[in-house]
Amino acid sequence: MKKRGFSLIAILLMISATVFSQQVDLKGLIERKGTRRIRIAIPELVIRSEKSPELLTAASAIVSSLKYDLDFSLVFSVIGREEMSSLPPFDDRAFSFSAFEGIGAEALVAGNIRLEGGKLVLEVRVYDVKTRQMILGKRYRGELSQARYIAHTLADEIVLRYTGKPGIARSKIAFSSDRTGAKELFLMDYDGANVRQVTNFKSITIFPALSPDGKRIAFTSFFSGFPRLYLLTLALGEVKTLFSASGLNSTPSWSPDGKKIAFTSSKDGNAEIYILDLETGKLKRITHSPAIDTNPCFSPTGREIAFTSSRSGSPQIYIVDVDGANLRRLTYQGQYNDGATWSPDGLKIAYASRFGVRFDIFMINLKENVPYRLTIDAGSNESPAWSPDGKHIVFSSNRDGRYHIYVMNADGTDQRRLTRKGNNFTPSWSRGE
Secondary structure (H helix, E strand, O other): OEOOOOOOHHHHHHOEEEEOOOOOOOOOHHHHHOOOOEEEEOOOOEEOOOOOHHHHHHHHHHHHHHHHHHHHOOOEEEOOHHHHOOOOOOOOOOOOHHHHHHOOOOEEEEEEEEEEOOEEEEEEEEEEOOOOEEEEEEEEEEOHHHHHHHHHHHHHHHHHHHHOOOOOOOOEEEEEEOOOOOEEEEEEEOOOOOOEEOOOOOOEEEEEEEOOOOOEEEEEEOOOOOOEEEEEEOOOOEEEEEEOOOOOEEEEEEOOOOOEEEEEEOOOOOOEEEEEEOOOOOEEEOOOOOOOEEEEEEOOOOOEEEEEEOOOOOOEEEEEEOOOOOOEEOOOOOOEEEEEEEOOOOOEEEEEEEEOOEEEEEEEEOOOOEEEEOOOOOOOEEEEEEOOOOOEEEEEEOOOOOOEEEEEEOOOOOOEEOOOOOOEEEEEEEOOO
16 A cells, blocks of 8 residues: 655755854763753844745744754753843844843854745854854755754754754654544654644554654554554555454554564454564564553663553553563552553653543653652543653643643653644654654
């Protein structure tokens, strides 16, 4: 089966980013400073060509997206409009570092934008205000329609430059939604923008799992009449069957290297956890229990799997090695615990736990083995998934009457709604460009 492609490969080919000056090496700066955010000033871009409405719109989109991205990174604190209003009109070729020091800026993004041969050209320099040294200098060229993507690319470069770790502004979130009348899969930017439908089976299509590189989605669909596992290659829009044994086949989870998928199947009469090797097609059964075992999640090392099991009488979270050995129970509180998801550093597991009639998102630090509640008194909150950098958690909640996708910091603060239409479920977050 082949669907229309929607890959960003073409966009990547059209956007060029050029280093045009020497850069100061700040790798590890954040670690040395601790967790305090760096105050960064982002003036409006200077327009260096005719101010067409399209160019002005692109300039505004770049600045607003960059501000959002850097603030969301938790690395930077973006200086607000009111503080910036005390400064004279900005010129990226002639400005006063002292003026920015006066409002407490530690970093400065100085940029200009123009149209050249019908293409958008953005030139940006990032400075350390105190030392007056340039941290980063880049030139980007692309279509006007790619303004937000260029901003995301710049944000990721800035985060990488300051921390030595990749930013997540170009990452994607997949989810299932009934907004078209049937449950289909959708993909959106990490900030909720650019939502696009990626399946059109007019059936029940659920449990999307983005591959580690963000290029494929494993999922369950009933479009052939039975719940089977499928694989969608995003660049080509092609769908192939992964596993189609009789019974239930659901809740896929990728191994960190993208070579295996753990999933639930009742092919032997009971819901158990299996691992499918994508290269060889070899299938390995991991659990053996008369209880229901479901919803597996690979650890970041690929050596363990967290999953839900009712073997203790109520659904709880368990961990097992990928060879089926060393089974141990993780959760003991809550009437129904499900949807375990491992943080990228392997130190924490988030999951949904029901107390009474509603679920909330909890997190366990595996060293302490103590659960922390991240959501409370805001509807039913389910299906957590970690951001690629481990700083945020995306989840589904019906706090506004319908189920929508929300995101929060990993400590439960700053909860934001991402979706606006229909009911939306089971988000999956992975790096993707």
